[in-house]
Amino acid sequence: MGIEDVHAWLRDSDPALRWQAERDLVGEPAEIWEATRARIGTEGFGARLLALQDADGQWAGGAFFPAGFDFATIEQTGQPWMATTWTLNSLREWGLDPAVLKGTADLIAQNSRWEYDDLPYWGGEVDCCINAWTLANGLWLGADVTGIADWFVEHQLADGGWNCEWVEGSKRSSFHSTLNSLKGLLAYDIATGGTPATRAVRRSGEEYLLQRGLFRRLSTGEPVGPWIDHFGYPFRWRYNVLNAADYFRQAAVFDGVRPDPRMSDAISLIRAARQADGTWLQAGRPPGQVWFEEDVPAGEPSKWLTLYATRVLNWWSAS
Template sequence: MREWLLDSDPALRWQVERDVHHEPPEVWEATRARVATEGFGARLLALQDPDGQWAGGAFFPAGFLGGEDGQPWTATTWSLNSLREWGLDPAVLRARRTAELLAEHSRWEYDDLPYWGGEVDCCINAWTVLNGLWLGADVTGIVDWFVEHRLPDGGWNCEWVEGSTRSSVHSTLNTLKGLLAYDIATGGTDATRAARRSGEEYLLQRKLFRRLSTGEPVAEWVGEFAYPFRWNYNVLNAAEYFREASLFDGIRPDPRLAEAIELIRAARQPDGTWLQARRRPGRVWFEVDVPAGEPSKWLTLSGTRVLGWWESGGQAQVRGA
């Protein structure tokens, strides 16, 4: 299975070398450098518009009016998300003045707001924080916005603007990813650390997938894993966040994750792989993973490193190894 994983695009291979094979940095860093010149990363870089955007839009492609089968995944935010998650060296896009070009030319479809100022959707704002930190843009205003827009139950909901006062697992997880990236990049503040702990507690109280009121699963999709994750919540996506947070914070895995970890373990096939579930439809630049029902290298990477982290009890990171 490990050799099967290594036979992959550089965007995936370097992570396998680091997180599964535990190769020394000089090995996986050399593979990571190839993301800019080979495979998925090079293909997506070649599709960038002269004004710094992709597909002519911030969240949706230029001219998108709906009526398609699913949401398009080709515009600027989704393209930046992919390149960042694939490990592209941000110096490549900084050399292209991408952050400056987006500040000048890109506006959100919501109220024509400036790109690096964010808008009203928690998930969109979280990705803007992640991408802004990566590219060197000033996103502190959005970080402050998250602190101010935390709901009374401890999390966030993109539908707050419609009056929702109950948090969403989707919105909360994506917000946490943005806050964690801010804390990693800057050291954080008392306010951002408190907000992150609050959001984490919101998910942990629910064991990542249960309703607090009844103890029943939130929905079937909590155990359906599909790559790319996009905005979708599932316990594997959430466990990846808690893994990264524990590596940064130097703490052991919270025992309340145990049931979610068992869902992830139960989805592992006898050959050690995880299968692609049904993906959300929508226009893409090109496919980066297998159809539903086939073994997914991306999901197998995620599942393998999450279980490895859990089974080690976080010992490696607590010791600083």
């Protein structure tokens, strides 16, 4: 496919994807993509998830896991992706107008508690990734999550990143935890302007990844893991260079800076995965129960991955 064919292919999609292609790839005027974006709440993926919301404001009756989940089965079944946090993540990332969920923040505050120590939902808990998503979702829905932003300042590790295993004594940052933490902090800075402290820790976290070229060990220069170019949508909590590069694209646009040249090898990995027809293949999503599939099976051309990768490469090339 040529560029126009790829664009047409992406536009023949759910509104959650289509509006982003119209805005970021095709360059449609605002009245076009905004009209498409407004349809998220009434049709397709967004409407399906909204219809599954419980009367108490949650999804699947739980904060991070469905109510009654048997944790003894997680190694066999995988993480279920149906509870409140995962559903809010999807709706927010797809671009749903938060006004559609008016009152949800209050309902969650009243009815949802973390599975960890029965902590109140909008106060966060001890996991970096969970706190990052809660920070972003709370800002989106209008909840008071200032304390979570401060939590990231207090829990940054000495090497500049974060690790969800800090409660187990880990002193080394994780690529996965650091990227997810950065996403939450960027959402905070975009929504509020941030504070000197949150802006400083975000810069340090970005430097942690950039010093490693987004995928290398600082000690040896070798790839940090086989998952660095395993491109699967939805990303969930997992790190790969496409997920990271898209974060740096958003951060650079917000901060008004050019792409950092230390990302060049990671960009090459993304470019190398492009098929001859201009698409990227689905590598497979993490296992676990879902409400419904949001993308194609492994091995097939993925509209979501093609959107993300094309947008990243366009940003990189334009600069």
